[in-house]
Amino acid sequence: MTDAQKAQEDHDLHDPTAYGARIADDYxxxxxxxxxxxxAVALLAELAGAGPVLEWGVGTGRLAVPLAQRGLAVHGLDSSPDMLDRLHTKPGGERVRTSQGDFECAHVDGGPFALAVLAFNTVFALPSQDAQVRCFQNTARHLAPGGRFVVEAWVPQPERFDAKGEAVLLRxxxxxxVSLDVARIDPVTQRMQTTQVSLSDGQVRLHPANHRYAWPAELDLMARLAGxxxxxxxxxxxKAPFTxxxxxxxxxxRLSGPAVGR
Ligand SMILES: C[S@@+](CC[C@H](N)C(=O)[O-])C[C@H]1O[C@@H](n2cnc3c(N)ncnc32)[C@H](O)[C@@H]1O
Structure with missing residues (x-):
């Protein structure tokens, strides 16, 4: 299969606007x-120095708006028009420059950036290892030499799933x-299908999210491939110690030299 065919297959499996369409009004x-x-905002501001900052999957601006309010130039990219609408109507939202696109491949003006951010497990929203590798390479293309890329993600814990790969986790x-994650993993493809069930005040909301998960060491290798x-x-x-x-x-x-995979 050629790279172009693989990329097409990834996209066929994954609609990057679907998550936002379901969750934007509740996020x-x-x-x-x-x-x-x-x-998160305090640490990102410390790592950003004078900026500018690029947030992939900026969502409703939970992080980007307070970062911009600290005086940093912040550009946020998201695939979901619903999430970006939320950001734009928020007080302070006008301080964040935004664009719509896919962080696996989109180009954003305003760089090179001192800091790129991919928070809250969003790297796993990309549907395959190849797509995640392309995201790291795309990030490297946007960073200044010495620029930083911050990734926040969960650590896979297969022991929390039963023999069929299913689990209900209290969030x-x-x-x-009450909020529960009802999840199923496929250890071969490292894909997890989840629906977050949110119960409050006579209301039930369902928020599906599909992840292609990876252990920290695999993410480190993706980073190395991107320089x-x-x-x-x-x-x-x-900054609690990782154990x-x-x-x-x-x-x-941290990007050491010129971006790899241009
Ligand atoms: C879990 S939310 C995180 C939002 C924000 N970063 C935060 O921490 O609150 C993930 C966001 O990433 C966006 N997203 C998912 N896949 C994407 C992609 N391939 N390209 C751009 N945005 C994407 C979703 O639309 C959603 O707004």
């Missing part, structure tokens, strides 16, 4: 307070809101 309620947004529990090297890996945005028990990671890659 900020679900995630602004349940994720460590404050810690959030409070008196008026980047791992500079830091923490367990969270507050064998960590469920997620914040990894910082």
């Amino acid at each position: 900020d309620r679900l995630y602004t307070d349940t994720l460590d947004t404050e810690g 959030h529990l409070s008196e008026d809101h 980047m090297a791992l500079e830091h890996r923490w367990a969270d945005w507050r 064998e028990a960590s469920a997620g990671h914040v990894s910082v890659y």
